[in-house]
Amino acid sequence: MTTLPPSLDTIEELARTAISDLPPQFAVAANTLVLRVMEFAPDELLAEIGIEEPFELTGLYTGIPLTEKSSFDQPTEPDAIWLFRRPILDEWIARGDVDLSDLVTHVTVHELAHHFGWTDADIARIDRWWE
Incomplete structure (x- = not known):
């Protein structure tokens, strides 16, 4: 029996589920963001943020956080x-003790935190990753 690794579509589906599971006041706004799922970050993006090893970056938020937006x-x-x-x-396999959906949710919520300007306490109410 051959087991294929989760596809780009699977990762996107898990992320969209994580977004739809947010409290309504966040889910509506989160659904206005573009969700891009790729194999790796593009080289120019890695260079722009100063990361040399593409395996170091699981997710990224690009844009202007809501707390900094202006008309x-x-x-x-x-x-x-x-x-x-x-x-x-790679992180999922290395950890070996976490469900893929939990990891994708964690990465997605972390990136949403950058968009919403959430504090650590805000994140803790939604994503209890460390428990």
């Missing part, structure tokens, strides 16, 4: 959450 902002691209399949799977 004068002229965005050139929509706010987005990026998830990187291979680094997520």
Whole structure:
């Protein structure tokens, strides 16, 4: 029996489930973000944020956090959450003790935290990763 690793579509589905499971006041706003799921972060993106090893980056938020937005902002691209399949799977395998859906939820919520300007206490109410 051959077992294939989870696909890009599977990671996206898990992330969309994590977003839809948020409290309604966050889920509505979170659904306005673009969700990009890729094998790895593009080289130019890694260079821009100063990361040399692509396996180090499981997710990223790009955009202007809600706590910093102004009506004068002229965005050139929509706010987005990026998830990187291979680094997520690498972490999942290395941990060996966490469900893939929990890991994808953790990465997704962490990136949403950047968008919403959430504090650690806010994140703890939604994502009890360390318990």
